[in-house]
Amino acid sequence: MTITTTTDLRKSGFSSREILRRCLPTGPWQLLLPGVVLQKPSPATRLDRLHAALSFAGTSAVITAADALSQQGAPIPLPRHIHVLAAQNTRRTHPGLLLERTARPPTVIPHNGLRLASPPRATLDLARRETNARTVIAAVEAVLSAALCTPADLHAELQLAPRRGTALIRQVLQHLYPLPSPPPAHPHA
Numbered sequence: 001m002t003i004t005t006t007t008d009l010r011k012s013g014f015s016s017r018e019i020l021r022r023c024l025p026t027g028p029w030q031l032l033l034p035g036v037v038l039q040k041p042s043p044a045t046r047l048d049r050l051h052a053a054l055s056f057a058g059t060s061a062v063i064t065a066a067d068a069l070s071q072q073g074a075p076i077p078l079p080r081h082i083h084v085l086a087a088q089n090t091r092r093t094h095p096g097l098l099l100e101r102t103a104r105p106p107t108v109i110p111h112n113g114l115r116l117a118s119p120p121r122a123t124l125d126l127a128r129r130e131t132n133a134r135t136v137i138a139a140v141e142a143v144l145s146a147a148l149c150t151p152a153d154l155h156a157e158l159q160l161a162p163r164r165g166t167a168l169i170r171q172v173l174q175h176l177y178p179l180p181s182p183p184p185a186h187p188h189a
Contacts, residue, residue, distance in 0.1 A: 002048065027041075029041070033055075036052045047112060050071070050082060058090055060087040061115065063084060066083065069122050069148065071112060081097060119148035121157055140177075151173065
């Protein structure tokens, strides 16, 4: 693994001074986030940055929204920031991360050594922060076209989610993929 923490490097015998020296612009390593080192001189890939985000945010952290969906096969445009869900007691933050504390951890999908939120949760996390209906529709269509989940899965996740920020995704799902109405009750003869 090319991503490690400064804590793990110190445990394996590197001094803080040696780590710092290797992370200088002329050195073979890079400090991607505070306490998180990329042990190669070439530019960090998006996958490197995802691994770094999880190392930074802690063992409970999970990648969600666009990156989780993209890693699972949906053609979703990636924002500059990486959206990470973490336990409520997580106190770390960084400008390159959208670190969201949650009391409702998602179902985790392991992929490429990453911890990813399930497609329904990742779709809702993406949609909750979006204000453009076309972007939400495009994300839902991309997820469904990639067969990552069904409209029923999205409706089920929506029932579990807090209502805050879900008005747009609720409207999109009701308009494009309404839940079937229950059959009318038959009066007893």
